[in-house]
Amino acid sequence: MTAVNGIADIDHVMCQVTDTEQAQAVFERLGFATTPRSSIADGGVANRLVILTPKGPGVANFIELMAIEDRDRLEPAMAQVLSGSQGIKSLVNNLEDADTARAAQLAAGFAMLEVWPKQRIWQLPSGEELLVAFRVLLPEPGQVPLMFNGVQYRTLQHYLRPEFQQHPNGALRWVAVGAVIDDADFDSTVAIYERLYGSTAVRGAGQAIVTVRDTSLTLMTPDVLAGAYGAVEVSGFDPPDYCSVSVAVANLPRAAALLADAGVRYVQLTDSLVVEPADACGMVLEFVASAA
Secondary structure, three states: OOOEOOEEEEEEEEEEOOOHHHHHHHHHHOOOOOOOOEEEHHHOEEEEEEEOOOOOOOOOOEEEEEEEOOHHHOOHHHHHHOOOOOEEEEEEEEEOOHHHHHHHHHHOOOOEOOOEEEEEEEEOOOOOEEEEEEEEEOEOOOOOOOOEEEEEEOOHHHHHOHHHOOOOOOEEEEEEEEEEOOHHHHHHHHHHHHHHHOOOOEEEOOEEEEEOOOOEEEEEOHHHHHHHOOOOOOOOOOOOEEEEEEEEEOOHHHHHHHHHHHOOOEEEOOOEEEEOHHHOOOOEEEEEEOOO
């Protein structure tokens, strides 16, 4: 697919957590490995990443577990993004070039902030330090129902190190993110993300799937969300809100066995396993069998 508005794919999911060490323990119990904790001191945030393996070239694929380290240092835009309870706060688009993407997204009718250069240090258990550098593009807060932002990597190779991509539960990549939208706002919201990604949604009753390249955004009405994940509790999601991430695994029974051994509750659906938000830092976590 040709990049639209400078976006190569949805690169990763930004999830706010109360504490990075607690989040690490939660995700390790779910069978994931995480990167070392790192911080952006002048940005007031710290994170750990659950790094997965992208399907195509030029992008990363991960779940970011981000905590507020110093609220006084948060940029105003990030302070609005990182508000409320734990859970998914933004989709982060992979940008071929942040400046070109900003111009394209402005032309597409989105009000965008200036590009921010950022960097952080990952210190590995071996003592090796990795300088991770990137450029960030955010829209002005409040103009879209579901927040997105963008990243242009300067050091993508660090996100592709094989040792970060190995997970006991056999996780391969995240493939879809879900969100709930009120019925009255559903069509207008679908149109916004069709325009952003240059992709016509595949629609069903109360549902629309916008596919980018190797990932997709599923928009659901509250009634559809209520039945989408079986008996999993979803009443805590207040539209508009991101609610779920689907992760492809190499072997679904293996993932189920690991969850059972760890004492994690899950719901078995026809083609997936679903973990409650209370056990996954505020998100519905769905494990699906890999198609390839």
